[in-house]
Amino acid sequence: MKLVPLADRVVLKQLEAEETTKSGIILTSSAQEKPQEAEIVAVGPGGVIDGKEVKMHVEVGQKVIYSRYAGSEVKLDGQEYIVVRQNDILAIVED
Amino acid sequence: MKLVPLADRVVLKQLEAEETTKSGIILTSSAQEKPQEAEIVAVGPGGVIDGKEVKMHVEVGQKVIYSRYAGSEVKLDGQEYIVVRQNDILAIVED
Amino acid sequence: MKLVPLADRVVLKQLEAEETTKSGIILTSSAQEKPQEAEIVAVGPGGVIDGKEVKMHVEVGQKVIYSRYAGSEVKLDGQEYIVVRQNDILAIVED
Amino acid sequence: MKLVPLADRVVLKQLEAEETTKSGIILTSSAQEKPQEAEIVAVGPGGVIDGKEVKMHVEVGQKVIYSRYAGSEVKLDGQEYIVVRQNDILAIVED
Amino acid sequence: MKLVPLADRVVLKQLEAEETTKSGIILTSSAQEKPQEAEIVAVGPGGVIDGKEVKMHVEVGQKVIYSRYAGSEVKLDGQEYIVVRQNDILAIVED
Amino acid sequence: MKLVPLADRVVLKQLEAEETTKSGIILTSSAQEKPQEAEIVAVGPGGVIDGKEVKMHVEVGQKVIYSRYAGSEVKLDGQEYIVVRQNDILAIVED
Amino acid sequence: MKLVPLADRVVLKQLEAEETTKSGIILTSSAQEKPQEAEIVAVGPGGVIDGKEVKMHVEVGQKVIYSRYAGSEVKLDGQEYIVVRQNDILAIVED
Numbered sequence: 001m002k003l004v005p006l007a008d009r010v011v012l013k014q015l016e017a018e019e020t021t022k023s024g025i026i027l028t029s030s031a032q033e034k035p036q037e038a039e040i041v042a043v044g045p046g047g048v049i050d051g052k053e054v055k056m057h058v059e060v061g062q063k064v065i066y067s068r069y070a071g072s073e074v075k076l077d078g079q080e081y082i083v084v085r086q087n088d089i090l091a092i093v094e095d
Numbered sequence: 096m097k098l099v100p101l102a103d104r105v106v107l108k109q110l111e112a113e114e115t116t117k118s119g120i121i122l123t124s125s126a127q128e129k130p131q132e133a134e135i136v137a138v139g140p141g142g143v144i145d146g147k148e149v150k151m152h153v154e155v156g157q158k159v160i161y162s163r164y165a166g167s168e169v170k171l172d173g174q175e176y177i178v179v180r181q182n183d184i185l186a187i188v189e190d
Numbered sequence: 191m192k193l194v195p196l197a198d199r200v201v202l203k204q205l206e207a208e209e210t211t212k213s214g215i216i217l218t219s220s221a222q223e224k225p226q227e228a229e230i231v232a233v234g235p236g237g238v239i240d241g242k243e244v245k246m247h248v249e250v251g252q253k254v255i256y257s258r259y260a261g262s263e264v265k266l267d268g269q270e271y272i273v274v275r276q277n278d279i280l281a282i283v284e285d
Numbered sequence: 286m287k288l289v290p291l292a293d294r295v296v297l298k299q300l301e302a303e304e305t306t307k308s309g310i311i312l313t314s315s316a317q318e319k320p321q322e323a324e325i326v327a328v329g330p331g332g333v334i335d336g337k338e339v340k341m342h343v344e345v346g347q348k349v350i351y352s353r354y355a356g357s358e359v360k361l362d363g364q365e366y367i368v369v370r371q372n373d374i375l376a377i378v379e380d
Numbered sequence: 381m382k383l384v385p386l387a388d389r390v391v392l393k394q395l396e397a398e399e400t401t402k403s404g405i406i407l408t409s410s411a412q413e414k415p416q417e418a419e420i421v422a423v424g425p426g427g428v429i430d431g432k433e434v435k436m437h438v439e440v441g442q443k444v445i446y447s448r449y450a451g452s453e454v455k456l457d458g459q460e461y462i463v464v465r466q467n468d469i470l471a472i473v474e475d
Numbered sequence: 476m477k478l479v480p481l482a483d484r485v486v487l488k489q490l491e492a493e494e495t496t497k498s499g500i501i502l503t504s505s506a507q508e509k510p511q512e513a514e515i516v517a518v519g520p521g522g523v524i525d526g527k528e529v530k531m532h533v534e535v536g537q538k539v540i541y542s543r544y545a546g547s548e549v550k551l552d553g554q555e556y557i558v559v560r561q562n563d564i565l566a567i568v569e570d
Numbered sequence: 571m572k573l574v575p576l577a578d579r580v581v582l583k584q585l586e587a588e589e590t591t592k593s594g595i596i597l598t599s600s601a602q603e604k605p606q607e608a609e610i611v612a613v614g615p616g617g618v619i620d621g622k623e624v625k626m627h628v629e630v631g632q633k634v635i636y637s638r639y640a641g642s643e644v645k646l647d648g649q650e651y652i653v654v655r656q657n658d659i660l661a662i663v664e665d
Contacts, residue, residue: 003160003186006152011186042186050182051147052621057576065573065644065653072185074160083160083185087620090642090653091573091581091612098255098281101247106281137281145277146242167280169255178255178280193350193376196342201376232376240372241337262375264350273350273375288445288471291437296471327471335467336432357470359445368445368470383540383566386532391566422566430562431527452565454540463540463565478635478661481627486661517661525657526622547660549635558635558660 001077005044008054010089012038012066012082037093038082039063046086056086063093096172100139103149105184107133107161107177132188133177134158141181151181158188191267195234198244200279202228202256202272227283228272229253236276246276253283286362290329293339295374297323297351297367322378323367324348331371341371348378381457385424388434390469392418392446392462417473418462419443426466436466443473476552480519483529485564487513487541487557512568513557514538521561531561538568571647575614578624580659582608582636582652607663608652609633616656626656633663 003011015037039061046056058064071084098106110132134156141151153159166179193201205227229251236246248254261274288296300322324346331341343349356369383391395417419441426436438444451464478486490512514536521531533539546559573581585607609631616626628634641654 002189004189005186006184007182009185044186047152048148048150053618055618057617065642067642072160072162074185076188087577089576090579091575091644093646094572094574097284099284100281101279102277104280139281142247143243143245167255167257169280171283192379194379195376196374197372199375234376237342238338238340262350262352264375266378287474289474290471291469292467294470332437333433333435357445357447359471361473381568381570384569385566386564387562389565424566427532428528428530452540452542454566456568477664479664480661481659482657484660522627523623523625547635547637549661551663 003042003074003076003081003083005042005083007044007049008046008056008086009044009083010040010056010058010086011042012064012071012084013041014038014080014082015063037063037065041081044086054086058086058089058092065090065093098137098169098171098176098178100137100178102139102144103141103151103181104139104178105135105151105153105181106137107159107166107179108136109133109175109177110158132158132160136176139181149181153181153184153187160185160188193232193264193266193271193273195232195273197234197239198236198246198276199234199273200230200246200248200276201232202254202261202274203231204228204270204272205253227253227255231271234276244276248276248279248282254279255281255283288327288359288361288366288368290327290368292329292334293331293341293371294329294368295325295341295343295371296327297349297356297369298326299323299365299367300348322348322350326366329371339371343371343374343377349374350376350378383422383454383456383461383463385422385463387424387429388426388436388466389424389463390420390436390438390466391422392444392451392464393421394418394460394462395443417443417445421461424466434466438466438469438472445470445473478517478549478551478556478558480517480558482519482524483521483531483561484519484558485515485531485533485561486517487539487546487559488516489513489555489557490538512538512540516556519561529561533561533564533567540565540568573612573644573646573651573653575612575653577614577619578616578626578656579614579653580610580626580628580656581612582634582641582654583611584608584650584652585633607633607635611651614656624656628656628659628662635660635663 005011040058041060043056043058043060046054066082066084066089070088071082074081074083100106135153136155138151138153138155141149161177161179161184165183166177169176169178195201230248231250233246233248233250236244256272256274256279260278261272264271264273290296325343326345328341328343328345331339351367351369351374355373356367359366359368385391420438421440423436423438423440426434446462446464446469450468451462454461454463480486515533516535518531518533518535521529541557541559541564545563546557549556549558575581610628611630613626613628613630616624636652636654636659640658641652644651644653
């Protein structure tokens with residue numbers, strides 16, 4: 001069973017606290033809408049969205065920092081996912 | 096008697112709690128606007144909506160995760176439906 | 191005396207509680223902005239509205255589910271009407 | 286002395302309570318933004334408004350139902366007027 | 381010393397209470413955003429504003445009714461002025 | 476050290492109270508968003524901003540009335556500046 | 571490990587209080603959304619964003635004043651960064 005995102009949506013898997021520490025990202029926990037590190041597990045096809053052509057610039061497997069503000073949480077097969085729009089992804093974290 | 100959605104609207108039938116468990120999706124119940132799993136029972140024709148051409152990318156029978164935020168609930172012949180815009184559908188759940 | 195709607199407006203006549211039961215639609219009464227069943231009694235001409243061409247896709251006599259949110263109530267000759275924009279009509283109810 | 290409306294504005298003269306009764310329109314008085322019956326006394330020229338061509342579809346002398354929400358009240362020579370945008374006129378009342 | 385308005389802005393000089401009475405306009409004083417009568421003392425050049433061509437349709441010396449909502453008050457050489465956008469002018473008052 | 480504004484931004488230096496009095500502008504001090512007199516010390520290049528071509532119509536050295544609402548205050552070398560968008564400038568004050 | 575911003579986003583490193591003093595910028599600390607001085611450490615590629623072509627006009631190494639309002643804070647390898655859109659950068663600080 002898997003999530004196939006529509007349009008410009010991207011499915012993210014949040015990195016666990018331990019992984020987060022390992023990657024060197026320490027996020028302040030005082031605010032609910034602070035960006036978060038996650039791994040991309042599925043990318044929508046893009047296309048014409050709200051009358052505008054949207055190209056996807058992210059790929060499965062990338063680690064990203066995203067703004068949690070517009071994301072929707074889903075649990076599938078015991079794993080939590082976050083579905084965001086590509087535009088809610090702020091930056092890719094490269095090693 | 097059936098609902099024929101207009102424009103980019105999609106009629107959804109929420110999956111029962113038991114079905115939800117069977118499919119492996121467990122939704123947190125703490126927030127009212129959390130996404131939800133549902134099955135598509137009718138799809139509008141798309142077309143020019145608010146001056147922009149909208150194509151429909153979903154089909155009857157698909158299981159989807161949607162954002163409950165903008166949906167409208169309707170009861171027809173004892174069955175509850177949710178009418179959402181295509182844009183409120185976040186992802187298709189595939190087996 | 192009759193109401194001739196402008197632009198993309200549609201005049202609706204709400205179905206009475208008894209009719210509603212007959213048609214099999216049971217609406218939850220807990221929220222003010224829940225969709226409602228009604229019959230179309232007049233349809234505006236459409237045309238260029240807010241700089242965008244709007245075509246009318248509904249007809250007099252159709253039963254529809256609409257979102258009450260943006261509608262305006264009017265009483266004419268002892269009959270209550272609701273004036274909505276076409277976009278506030280969610281779906282047509284077909285037998 | 287007279288009011289010459291600019292752009293897509295329309296000057297309305299509200300019909301008195303007695304006239305309202307005569308015309309068969311009874312308005313609920315419980316909400317401030319309910320539509321109201323009025324007679325058109327002046328119509329703006331239309332033209333390019335906010336970058337979009339607007340044509341005027343109403344005429345002096347027509348009785349209309351309008352949404353009071355965006356209207357501005359003015360008193361001129363002891364007569365009250367309402368200045369609305371054409372888009373705030375919901376329907377024309379025809380005999 | 382004078383105010384030269386930019387873009388689609390218009391500089392207004394509010395008519396005094398006595399003048400207001402003389403012109404026959406009596407404004408209700410219960411609301412802060414009610415329209416007001418004023419005389420135009422300077423008109424901006426119009427042009428491309430927010431990506432849209434705006435032409436100016438008012439002239440210095442005209443008496444106008446405007447919506448006070450978006451206006452800014454300025455005092456220059458002891459005289460109070462109101463700077464509004466042309467779009468905040470509802471109608472011209474002609475004798 | 477100097478501020479080089481981006482896009483359609485303009486750097487202003489507020490005129491001191493004494494200068495303000497000398498120029499004849501007296502501003503009401505009761506509201507925080509009232510317009511203010513200032514001198515332009517730097518003008519951005521304009522260009523395509525939010526998809527729209529913006530031309531700059533103001534120059535360094537001009538005295539202007541601006542709406543304080545969207546401005547950002549900065550202190551550089553002991554001098555306070557206000558960074559506004561050109562659109563927040565209401566009018567130029569000419570002698 | 572580094573942050574690679576997407577679209578029109580820019581990664582900033584806030585200047586320390588001491589650096590801030592050295593550069594002569596003194597920021598009022600009374601408001602949370604006041605602009606701030608920072609150094610650019612990464613610049614997104616620009617491109618078509620929300621249907622509009624955006625070109626990047628800033629470069630790594632520049633000192634800038636930005637509006638903190640829309641920025642997102644991230645900590646990577648013990649260093650705090652701010653991710654903003656180019657449009658949130660008000661001005662470049664040149665020596």
